[in-house]
Amino acid sequence: MSQQVEFAKMNGLGNKILVVDMRGRKDMVTPQAAIALNGDPETQFDQIMAIHDPKLDGTDAFIDILNCDGTKAQACGNGTRCVVQALASETGRKVFTFQTVAGILNAREHEDGTISVDMGKPVFAWDKIPLSEEFFDTSRIELQIGPIDAPILHSPSAMSMGNPHAVFWIDRDPMDFDLERFGPMLENHPMFPEKANITLAQVTSKSSLRTRTWERGAGLTLACGSAACAAGVSAARTGRTGRHVTIDVASAPTRQPLVIEWREDDHVVMTGPAEWEWSGKIDPVTGTFERDAEQSEAQVR
Numbered sequence: 001m002s003q004q005v006e007f008a009k010m011n012g013l014g015n016k017i018l019v020v021d022m023r024g025r026k027d028m029v030t031p032q033a034a035i036a037l038n039g040d041p042e043t044q045f046d047q048i049m050a051i052h053d054p055k056l057d058g059t060d061a062f063i064d065i066l067n068c069d070g071t072k073a074q075a076c077g078n079g080t081r082c083v084v085q086a087l088a089s090e091t092g093r094k095v096f097t098f099q100t101v102a103g104i105l106n107a108r109e110h111e112d113g114t115i116s117v118d119m120g121k122p123v124f125a126w127d128k129i130p131l132s133e134e135f136f137d138t139s140r141i142e143l144q145i146g147p148i149d150a151p152i153l154h155s156p157s158a159m160s161m162g163n164p165h166a167v168f169w170i171d172r173d174p175m176d177f178d179l180e181r182f183g184p185m186l187e188n189h190p191m192f193p194e195k196a197n198i199t200l201a202q203v204t205s206k207s208s209l210r211t212r213t214w215e216r217g218a219g220l221t222l223a224c225g226s227a228a229c230a231a232g233v234s235a236a237r238t239g240r241t242g243r244h245v246t247i248d249v250a251s252a253p254t255r256q257p258l259v260i261e262w263r264e265d266d267h268v269v270m271t272g273p274a275e276w277e278w279s280g281k282i283d284p285v286t287g288t289f290e291r292d293a294e295q296s297e298a299q300v301r
């Protein structure tokens with residue numbers, strides 16, 4: 001058995017996150033460990049955010065992101081807020097810079113406990129999202145499901161936030177759609193050679209959206225931060241809203257919104273909450289874990 005490391009079960013608007021402290025180690029959390037942890041109801045998760053020692057001057061940590069099926073994700077907005085909260089309570093610091101495979105992320109914890117993450121710039125080029133077909137304008141690509149003359153979902157906006165997203169525009173509540181049925185079909189559609197996160201977005205005003213997401217490699221999750229960024233940017237890009245939107249994540253257990261700002265310098269800033277649930281120790285090779293004895297949040301930190 002390899003040496004155990006500390007981890008915390010957290011969530012970002014219900015998005016189930018395991019924050020694993022891999023600092024001081026050279027190895028990575030294995031896909032086998034991820035699959036084992038996801039198989040246990042206590043540790044079942046959407047993403048693992050593994051905190052590694054920094055690899056680059058000027059950054060505080062390298063973050064490795066795994067989906068619950070053991071595959072890697074390049075971006076995870078909700079998980080990044082969880083990492084900020086964990087490190088802020090450990091160090092007392094408020095501002096952090098992380099490196100991920102998708103680039104550098106700057107983040108800050110605010111006085112009210114909410115956390116902003118600069119998720120970087122959106123990418124719209126078809127071959128960078130990537131799509132398997134050339135589209136000059138990826139804000140409305142040809143893709144539909146359902147009867148050819150009466151599609152249930154069609155013409156999504158495609159983009160990358162470091163990870164691939166397709167946003168389908170709908171004119172009623174996202175909870176009314178059978179996303180469990182369409183999600184796998186769309187995630188694995190030949191249009192998306194690296195698969196895609198699939199979001200349904202209802203425009204509820206010039207500055208608000210209601211969304212629901214089927215995540216690549218994780219399925220129906222309660223919330224997805226990078227998808228909220230993709231929905232906000234795509235709404236502004238297609239003239240449906242302005243560049244500052246409030247996202248009501250339909251499936252989240254709380255009605256606390258995510259706020260997405262697509263700044264004039266092209267960076268997308270996501271602001272929202274993060275919540276600590278409990279802590280323990282895991283073996284990052286096998287995924288065996290033990291939960292710390294019941295402690296108050298203050299003691300754990």
Ligand SMILES: N[C@H](CCC[C@H](N)C(=O)O)C(=O)O
Nearest residue numbers: 073076077078163224225226
């Ligand atoms: N839950 C994450 C996104 C995970 C994306 C992942 N499913 C993928 O791209 O493979 C978030 O809050 O941004």
